[in-house]
Amino acid sequence: MDYQGTIQEVMTALNDLLKALRSEKAGSQLSRVSTFQLGILPVTIVYPAIALLPDSEMYTRFESGGHYTVERNFQIEGFIKELDITSAQQRATTLGEEIRDGLLRRASIRKSDKEKSLVGFGMTVGNLTLAEGVSNEDFVIGKFILPITVFSHSVIPSTKKVEQTHTERPEKEVFSKLLEILKANRSLMFSVVRPSNIFSVVLPGLGTFNTPAVFVEEISSDLLRRESGRDTIIRNFVISVYTSAIPKPQLLWSNLEVLEGIRDTILVNSQLDGLAKRTVVDKSSFYISTLKGSNSYFYRSSLDVKVECFRGVDFV
16 A cells, blocks of 8 residues: 555654755755754754654554554654844744745655655644743743644554454453553564563552553543443553653654554454454554653653443343
């Protein structure tokens, strides 16, 4: 299928596109950009600088053959160093507008390799906003944020399992089965995570885990509908992946690859070996987080998972 690409491929293609836009207009603010960064910026950088960060993904239009559509949301953040706040904001606004206008002229996203393959079939650009920058006695950092959405196709990388029977009243087993499936497929789908770093509890204290680490947490349980002789229960989980937030794209890629491996594992076995009617994975989100008692930053990605279960009704 055309227009396929992982989130890493889409981000790399977007970053290459921004660099290409820089060379199109001599004398512009964009032409002066010195730093293009995937992920967080390092402490020491050369301004002006642009950082590209993931924000969220929505999974829609599941079709035959394991194909589905992915709506990927990103943030382009721009930074300008000036002596006063007025100049910093003005230059940040101009830089953001130049990027916005350049992206609006592009109908699709391509890799910069020899094949020039398409990784997105559509793109929307959001509203440009100025954000609070950094200031001290010597300089001011102006900042803008420009949201962008890229639409791509993706495919589940394995044959989807279909169960012929379903367990009723599986309340106690669903959580443990979800963990069991993740650990059983770890070596194939996200091998960088150690088995001991897949947790079924609230985030442990500092020093008790290494990254990448995976946390599975049940958020709520809802009654979806009542049927003759049984109910359908929705159990809502959040699966989070933590990696150290160091200004190196490889660590961001590691986080995203683990989350994609977890997502594909669940999509392949969406009936959880017969404990679920189906499992819906509809959204993932990305953050830069800190832990209580620590000054360290982490990339955190989270997957919203909804498990539909049958529950038999006892009649008196």
